[in-house]
Amino acid sequence: MGKLILEGDFSLLKGKNIAVIGYGNQGFAQASIMRDNGLNVIIGNIKDEYYKKAEKDGFKVYEIPEAFERADVALMLIPDEIAPEVYKSVEGIIMKKEGFILDFASGYNVAFGFIKPPSTTDVIMVAPRMIGEGIVLLHKEDKGYPVLLGVSNDYSGKAWDYAKSLATAVGAIGKPGGVAVMSSFEEEALLDLLSEHTWAPILVSAIKAYFDVVTEKYGASPEAAILELYASGELAEIARAMADVGIFEQMKFHSTTSQYGQFTRAEKYYDMLKKISEEEAEKIWNGEFAKEWTLEQLAGKPVLNRLWKKYTESKLSYSESSLFKVLGRKK
Structure with a gap:
């Protein structure tokens, strides 16, 4: 340690x-x-x-x-x-x-x-x-x-x-x-970048996939889905509880149905996500990502700009904007 x-x-x-x-x-x-x-x-x-x-x-x-x-x-x-x-x-x-x-x-x-x-x-x-x-x-x-x-x-x-x-x-x-x-400088760079390459994008992908499935396949209202996912503030409260009492202790604040669903599905996803983490960590540690990001900047950030456009023009983004205007969070 x-x-x-x-x-x-x-x-x-x-x-x-x-x-x-x-x-x-x-x-x-x-x-x-x-x-x-x-x-x-x-x-x-x-x-x-x-x-x-x-x-x-x-x-x-x-x-x-x-x-x-x-x-x-x-x-x-x-x-x-x-x-x-x-x-x-x-x-x-x-x-x-x-x-x-x-x-x-x-x-x-x-x-x-x-x-x-x-x-x-x-x-x-x-x-x-x-x-x-x-x-x-x-x-x-x-x-x-x-x-x-x-x-x-x-x-x-x-x-x-x-x-x-x-x-x-x-x-x-x-x-x-x-x-x-x-x-160390090396450890900080690894930890910081690996957060940005693993759990953070996985969270974004999971939220978007959840939204697309429940609204497109099951007819759930976009407003209800977005409130359930993050707009209610519950996600922020869960993160605060993790910081205050620990990632597993905060599970006690959830129902046993929730505990069962989270733990069993964590077991289901773990091996896949560990493999992703190992691959991304290696690319960061050996300098491959630093080279990739440098070339992206030299080219004028075409990939980043394209992805910004893709995600901000998605159904999730438009639905969020409409909801936040009604809630007074966005003019």
Whole structure:
């Protein structure tokens, strides 16, 4: 089991200039919490609506190269697909700064070699297992949240200490519910991508298959099917119960009919789904998926765009839109 860390402090970061690169979901959350903790935080962003939002929120905001020039520590909180290009624009600046601390919230680009920081840099990872909005809500309740920590390069000999310190500074550990797991860039990339390649798409497929069968073959109303599947909020409550008491303990909240149906069908599907998981894990681990996704981006994302069109023009999507308008969830 990976070592669990519940407590920490951010004394190592006091007096340092910390640049948060990207003021999106994670950038806003982590920058705000670090500022609340009394640390020196600036924002690096291109001049867009997020740049203006950061200024409005009271941060000193700079174009990304200048933010790196001013910083001792930088948090790369931008999407994986644009991070390599952004990194290239500041690589020369980083190379001149011996002992610079470069943090990533995702292991992807370092794990697969799309970003290769210089050996004179401490390269760390503090990867929240939660969206930025959730982090902010927990911070307001003085609660922590889970993160994975990693070190790709330990130039100073204190890289792990910096990772723990940053995890504390962004509100993850040192509070009720907070935990950091000592991990690696490679492990984080595998775990994150495998979620996106297995249970998440399987859930989407299962919901769509269920909807198509009951509405097309058995004449069930689309509204009733969508409410049963997820729109009632029951699915979210089940997920919350899993997080609170465990995947099997939460089964006790269901009827025995439900328990029997779920366990017996889990047995039916397990071997097939394990095989899919094994195949997808291998493609991630050996770099095959990273190559596939890079080529897709270079081609202008034709597969992604086609699938967006296919799913958003489906009967399920149209029926959901109509239902959500009636419920006041969509204008």
